[in-house]
Amino acid sequence: MGESRVHERVPYRVKLWCYHYYNDLGERVNFETPVMMEAFDVSLGGLGIVTRLPLPKNSTLEFTFYLENIPYQVMTQIKWHNTNYVFHRYGLEIIGHNNMLFRHLQQFVKGDSILEAK
Numbered sequence: 001m002g003e004s005r006v007h008e009r010v011p012y013r014v015k016l017w018c019y020h021y022y023n024d025l026g027e028r029v030n031f032e033t034p035v036m037m038e039a040f041d042v043s044l045g046g047l048g049i050v051t052r053l054p055l056p057k058n059s060t061l062e063f064t065f066y067l068e069n070i071p072y073q074v075m076t077q078i079k080w081h082n083t084n085y086v087f088h089r090y091g092l093e094i095i096g097h098n099n100m101l102f103r104h105l106q107q108f109v110k111g112d113s114i115l116e117a118k
Contacts, residue, residue: 007043010109014039014066016049022060022075029056042067044105046076046093054088055081061092065101068113072101 016037020030035055041048047065055061055078065074075096082089094101107113 007045008109009041009043009048012039012042012067012108016063016065018061018063020062021056022062023056024058037063039065042105042108044102044109046079046091049090049092051088051090052086054083055090057081060095062096067101067104067108070104072097072104074101 016039018031018035018037020028023029035051035053037049037051039047039049057078060075060077062073062075064071066072074094076092077095078090079093080091
């Protein structure tokens with residue numbers, strides 16, 4: 001039986017750079033070089049991303065997420081991982097953000113841009 005989704009996914013592409021993560025002991029660890037990730041979808045609960053490098057298991061990633069060119073600092077937990085050994089695809093749950101991001105995501109998922117003139 002298939003897994004039911006809590007939040008609807010909406011296609012959205014943006015490049016992201018991750019400079020550090022927190023391991024399962026809560027220790028901050030810097031990447032030797034920043035990891036480039038590309039978001040391919042977004043929902044109220046998280047992001048789908050692709051990267052060429054494997055990310056550390058059980059880690060919490062912290063990075064700046066741009067939604068419609070507006071930056072938001074987020075913390076995400078890796079929820080799932082698939083790979084074809086060239087690309088790594090991850091589902092990231094947003095676990096730390098501000099209320100402005102949540103409101104922006106609500107509008108974006110409904111198809112309303114906050115950048116459009118009302």
